[in-house]
Amino acid sequence: MPSHFSCTMCGRCCRDLRLPLSLAEAAGWLRDGGETQLLCDAIPWPVEPAADDRLAAYKFRRxxxxxxxxxxxxVIVTVVAAFDGPCPHLQADLRCGAYDRRPRVCRIYPAEINPFIELQPAAKLCPPEAWDERHPVLEVAGRYADPSLVATIEAFREADIHDVGAKRKLCDVLGVRTAALANEGFVVIAPGREAMANAIAAVMREDEVVGEDANPASWILISNRRSTRDTLASVDAEARAPDALPDLHEYLGFHAASGE
Ligand code: SF4
Ligand code: SF4
Incomplete structure (x- = not known):
């Protein structure tokens, strides 16, 4: 079944968000006076997956x-623009005040960036009338119809992979060494605009390309579930409850805390 779509300009996708950004976009967002955060999660990787495991390969590259x-x-680090309420660029008439320089993720919505996630109109913020069958086709069987949308999604994914080495360096510069367990939540770090702008400028100057590190850094895994921490401890991982997080860090869990 094809998905048909036309934006109604309702503005719902411009409120109360954490928008994933490339590092170059984050630098621009900070220059415009916006706030950014780091979201960190980590995947246990005890053995290398099979060579034909496409999902694992996608996670590896990111x-x-x-x-x-x-x-x-x-470790996956996502840099996000963060705002409660309306985006600082959202105008009273619900138009984007930064339209020509808006982040890629704004240009892509409601399409999916992750190639392993199927477009589900019901899961999107867009109202039902945006998905009317009389609108142009957005997607058929997982393929987006508009070549410029496809190119923007590709550019987002390429930047995401390109930035991995610089994000690792960003964690070094900001002293970030905690992550949530993937699929359980994120550790959110909000170092403040000036610290983020300086750190991003420093790591982008180096333009590091990630390699496989002979001496990877030591990280602490954060979980609000005792059962998860016990499981991690049983395989000799360092696991802590969220109250062990340092200043400017918080835990954003997908599940209620348990067994504290
Ligand atoms: S940058 Fe523009 S399109 Fe993106 S969330 Fe803000 S107002 Fe909306
Ligand atoms: S939520 Fe959907 S319909 Fe509303 S402005 Fe955003 S993209 Fe357009």
Whole structure:
């Protein structure tokens, strides 16, 4: 079944958000006076997956290696624009005040960036009338119809992979060494506009390309579930509850805390 779509300009996708950004976009967002955060999660990676595991290959390219105790990890760092209420660029008439320089993720919505996630109109913020069958075709069987949309999604994914090495360096510069377990939540770090702008400028100057590190850094895994921490401890990982997080860090869990 094709998905038909036309934006109604309702403005719902411009409120109360964490928008994933490339590092170059984050630098621009900060220059415009916006706030950014880092979201960190980590995937246990005890053995290398099969060569034909496409999902694992996708995760691998978006992540850098680390250790938690003796457990190998892949850490994914997402830089986001963060705002409560309306986006600072949202105008009273619901138009974007930064239209020509808006982040790629704004240009892509409601399409999916992750190639392994199927477009689900019901899961999107767009109202039902945006999905009327009389509108142009957005997607058929997982393929987006508009070549410029496809190119923007590709550019987002390429920047995401290109930035991995610089994000690892960004964590070094900002002293970030904690991550949530993937699929359980994120550790959110909000160092402040000036610290983020300086750190991003420093790591982008170096333009590091990620390699497989012979001495990956030691990270602490954060979980609000005792059962998760116990499981991680049983494989000699370093696991802590969210109250162990340093200043400017918080835990954003997908599940209610349990067994505290
Ligand atoms: S940058 Fe523009 S399109 Fe993106 S969230 Fe803000 S107002 Fe909306
Ligand atoms: S939520 Fe959907 S319909 Fe509303 S402005 Fe955003 S993209 Fe357009």
């Amino acid at each position: 992540s850098f290696p680390a250790m938690s105790g003796t457990l190998p990890l892949r």
